[in-house]
Amino acid sequence: MNTLTRRQREFLQREQLFLDAARQILRSDGVAAFTIDRIAGNTEYAKGTVYKHFTCKEDILCALCHESLVHLGEAFSKALTFPGNSRERMMALGTAYLQFTTRFPEEFDILIAVRTNNVRQKASEKRVEAMIAADQGAHDVMRSVIGAAIAAGDLTLPTTTSLDEACFGLWAMAFGLLALAPANDVIDSLELPSIPIIMVNQMNLLLDGYGWRPLSTEFDYQQTFARLLKHMETLQ
């Protein structure tokens, strides 16, 4: 089954060591403290050795994002243990995303930064592709929920809208809300409720736009959200 040599296994193990160290530095001391020196120091390897694994710093960022996206995909899958109708299950994904970004703000920060052309151009093609694949993995979970809704008859997409497009639209809305949220938190000139409430409200409106039944006018999704938060705690 295991076709890798010991050498190869050890190499992969060390790579994981570097990535774990990198993530830990990021979480505890932020992006500013995120240097190759620290990664090497914390793992007791030389700087040069880090470059045996990654072509450049941006490559490490992409590798971290790859893992973060895998984690997010797993969180999505876990969130689907929540019992409910198809639309409540979509809300479960939104809640998992919200929770991920609030629990790991630094990781969400690099998920944002990695959208930049600058980062994507510097990183190796290999890493960027792996990252995109992990992104797809999380998308797939979302796609399955949309597919189930269609199968259950809760959702009928307009003929002009493919399942992939609906998935992308929902993802973009969630990403946009979460990426713009912190900045708007600060502004008191705006009459805005807390981010979770905005998220629920806006998701409801968008899903109403899709005609995803039961509509928000026919069902109490605020209560679903409250139940979701409780359910998520039990998962952790």
Add this chain to the structure above:
Amino acid sequence: MNTLTRRQREFLQREQLFLDAARQILRSDGVAAFTIDRIAGNTEYAKGTVYKHFTCKEDILCALCHESLVHLGEAFSKALTFPGNSRERMMALGTAYLQFTTRFPEEFDILIAVRTNNVRQKASEKRVEAMIAADQGAHDVMRSVIGAAIAAGDLTLPTTTSLDEACFGLWAMAFGLLALAPANDVIDSLELPSIPIIMVNQMNLLLDGYGWRPLSTEFDYQQTFARLLKHMETLQ
């Protein structure tokens, strides 16, 4: 009227010089070439002089974003010369945003990067606040369109949704689509139409969710979009 001394005016003029140089470097050579050295060199000032204006590099980024957001706000205002119903005018804003990001991808890149906590913490409070104010300026244009729609009876927001929240939701959707778009362009595994088409479709669905009349089922917004693109050309 002019309460500034010559000194102060010259100082502001030089600041503008630096910002113009910075923007030009960004547009022509990208984020990677964006260094204090080049800004100083291109303007024939010393590096130290740049620091008389900006506390750090991130401060310059925020100043650039400030300007970009002002430009975007102006583009929004111009877009409102488009004649049409209230919802078509909201589409005009979306089209202006789309056009801005495609015309100036590097500037949109820093608008994304500036969302990161890292940048906001390093930049001076003054710049960040000015940037947020410019953001509000663009929001205000959008708010006026939503307000007009309500006044015209085309839109009735749910009691749970404030005008500010609706504005934020629309903004987030547009930002999310445009920020995530380039990455998804690459993937052929997804069945996605071009970004403009996605944008129109998703905006239609969201606005349908708001119940903004005429609904996309009652009106040909594809045709509106085509007309919008032509109208925008005449503005330039």
Add this chain to the structure above:
DNA sequence: ACCTGAACACCGTTCAAGT
């Protein structure tokens, strides 16, 4: 009072030398 640019600190990246 203001500008300068040499000097400094830091960090990403490389590669000759060592094991």
Add this chain to the structure above:
DNA sequence: ACCTGAACACCGTTCAAGT
């Protein structure tokens, strides 16, 4: 064959010296 870390290049930031 692989790891090391000194050395290099680059760049953001500061500040003593100059005008």
